[in-house]
Amino acid sequence: MSKIRAAITGVGGHVPDYILSNKELEKLVETSDDWIMTRTGIKERRLLKGEGKGTSHMMEIAIKELLTKTNTNPLDVDMVVSCTTTPDFVFPATGNLVCDMCGLKNAFSYDLNAACSGFLFGLVTGSQFIETGKYKKVIVVGGDKMSSIINYSDRTTCIIFGDGAAAVMLEPNTEGYGIIDSILRTDGSGALYLGQKAGGSRRPASIETVTNKEHYAYQEGATVFKHAVSNMSQVSVELLERNNLTANDLNWLVPHQANKRIIEATSERLKIGEEKVLMNISRYGNTTNGTIPLLLWDYEKNFKKGDNIIMAAFGGGFTWGSIYLKWAYEPK
Ligand code: UT7
Numbered sequence: 124m125s126k127i128r129a130a131i132t133g134v135g136g137h138v139p140d141y142i143l144s145n146k147e148l149e150k151l152v153e154t155s156d157d158w159i160m161t162r163t164g165i166k167e168r169r170l171l172k173g174e175g176k177g178t179s180h181m182m183e184i185a186i187k188e189l190l191t192k193t194n195t196n197p198l199d200v201d202m203v204v205s206c207t208t209t210p211d212f213v214f215p216a217t218g219n220l221v222c223d224m225c226g227l228k229n230a231f232s233y234d235l236n237a238a239c240s241g242f243l244f245g246l247v248t249g250s251q252f253i254e255t256g257k258y259k260k261v262i263v264v265g266g267d268k269m270s271s272i273i274n275y276s277d278r279t280t281c282i283i284f285g286d287g288a289a290a291v292m293l294e295p296n297t298e299g300y301g302i303i304d305s306i307l308r309t310d311g312s313g314a315l316y317l318g319q320k321a322g323g324s325r326r327p328a329s330i331e332t333v334t335n336k337e338h339y340a341y342q343e344g345a346t347v348f349k350h351a352v353s354n355m356s357q358v359s360v361e362l363l364e365r366n367n368l369t370a371n372d373l374n375w376l377v378p379h380q381a382n383k384r385i386i387e388a389t390s391e392r393l394k395i396g397e398e399k400v401l402m403n404i405s406r407y408g409n410t411t412n413g414t415i416p417l418l419l420w421d422y423e424k425n426f427k428k429g430d431n432i433i434m435a436a437f438g439g440g441f442t443w444g445s446i447y448l449k450w451a452y453e454p455k
Pocket of ligand 1: 159317345
């Protein structure tokens, strides 16, 4: 029998209704629609409103859509990898809550936190369970309620981030489709430039940390920008080379949506034509763990069985990586 690969067999997604436009942000901080569009390519982002709603709320809707689209009995799901940087609670895991909300009674689950690269780390993690042959249906869901850790008086972060979630089903494939190869990397020294300073065990929440606004995302944008372009393109080029692929062999680049200029610089280094580079950053901003699966959700109808896809991401911590996969189905 040929090698078992983990293939994506369906996608579900959700973005909240509330739209925070650049015009609205102009009322909150010293910025302009023109600055935000020119420097980031973001026009608007979605925010989850409503008391008591966390990341799990968006994941629940995305997974329920996925179950419907793939005609899956919730009791047949073996595992959920829940990729998030804004879990509902420190514990229990958001994945556990989502399984309960979606009736996935036979699945085990856990959260995975690799910031903006989380969905790629989750896909590789989930694919290992499929490749053993023991697990048949693994859901990888990526989502964040970034608005819960954003300071809407800090113009360097509040213009970028948004809320959203999307999920994919992984199933075994022995016909050569699915995840073929991947490179994942971390560098903890990058924690200085992008992260959340308090709220964990090193600096637990206190009146002082709250007063100092240390529970919000902190970013040194220009430093992160440079690392994002060089590291995302480096691993993607390495992945192409070791799989004997050129840019011409690729059908789609699915890049993390942090900044349109990062995406353009990365695709130029990979020599991939802009018509092959997927983007929805103008509508959703940076949804952290949500960006890559939300792209799959938005563009699913454009994919054809056998398409060569490279995914690439960079995130806080630092984390980065790239995945090469062959799309496994013709969308209905
Ligand atoms: O997904 C996780 C990884 N995150 C990323 O990949 C984000 C990477 N970084 C970025 O996308 C960009 O660095 C930002 C969008 C965050 C900032 O853009 P930039 O072109 O790097 O701007 P900058 O930080 O170098 O700031 C340039 C100027 C500064 O003013 P001065 O010092 O030149 O007078 C900033 O104070 O722009 C100013 N500025 C703003 N002006 C209007 C910073 N933010 C804003 C703003 N509106 N929102």
